[in-house]
Amino acid sequence: MCTSAEQVLTDGRPVLLRAVGYEHPVARSLVARVQQEYVTRYGGPDGAVVDPAEFEPPAGLFLVAEVDGVPAGCGAWRVHATGVVEVKRVYVEPAFRRRGLAAVLMAALESSAAAAGHRAVVLNSGSRQPEALALYAALGYSAVPGYGLYAESPDAVFLGKDLPPGGREERTWVAGPRAS
Template sequence: MKIEVTSYDHPDAVALIAEVQQEYVVRYGEEDGTPVDPAEFAPPRGLFLVAYVDGTPAACGGWRAHGTAVELKRMYVTPAFRGRGLARAMLAALERTAVEAGHRRVILETGQRQPEAIALYESSGYEPVPRFGYYAEAPEAVHLGKVVECPSMR
C-alpha cells in the first residue's frame, strides 16, 4: 500500500468520495449533507490522502481545520480492500500529517450505523466530544475526538 497526498478534486479522490457517499445512502438513506469546499483540504489548512494497492485507489481520508482542531472527513475503504488494515493505516497517516502541520487535536463525526468506524476510532483512542457541525442535532450522529502528539512529545 502506498498513501499519497492528492487534491480533494483529484479524479481518484472524486471516485472514492462518490463511493462513500453511496455507502451513506445505503446506511442512512441519503448522502452526507455536510458542506465541503475542496479548498478546505488543501495545505496548509487541510490535506487529502488516497491509498493505493498495486496502483488501484483503495482508501481515502482527509482533514480540514475546524477551530482549534482538525476535522477528519471522508475516511473510506472500498469493499474489495476491507479487512487489510487500510483504515487503521489511513487514520495513522491523517493523524501524523495533522501533527506535522502543527495540530494537536482531531475531531470527527460518524454515525451509529457505522459500527466498524466507531470501533476503529475507539480502539485508536478517540472519545466522545461535544457535538458539532452539520449533524450536531442528529440523534444517530457520533462525535469523537483525540489529542494527538508527535512521537517526541510522548
C-alpha cells in the same frame, strides 16, 4: 506538491499513500463511493457543505491509498478550530476492508495533522457504522460535543482525541510531483 509514503497492510501488501487535491479524479471517485455508502446506511448522502480548498495543504490534506496500483481508500482532514482538525471522508473499498487500511489512513492523517502543528482531532461518524466506531475506539477516540449540521442528529456520533506534539517519529513522507 504531492506527498507519498508507503505502509503495509496486515496481509503484507504495500500501501502507497498519495496526497491529492479534493477535485482530483481519483479523489472525486472515492468521495462518490463514500456518499453511496451513506445512502445505503442512512438513506441519503452527507449534506454537510465541503469546500475542496479546505483540504489543500497546509490548511488540510486529502490522502488516497493505493494497493497493487489500485485506489483502495481515502481520508482527509481540514481545520476545524484553532489547533484542531476534523477528519473527513475516511473510506475503504470493500475488497480492501479488514486488512488494516483504515488504521493506516488514520495514522497518516493524525501524524500529518500533528506535524502541521495541530493538537487535537475530531470527527463525526454514525451509529450505523459499527466497524468505524470500533476502529476509532481502538485508536483512542472518545466522545466529544456535537458540532455542525449533524449536532442534533440521533444517528450522529462525535469523537476526538489529542495528538502527540509534532507528529510521530516513523513519519516517512517524501515529496513528488503534484497529482491534481
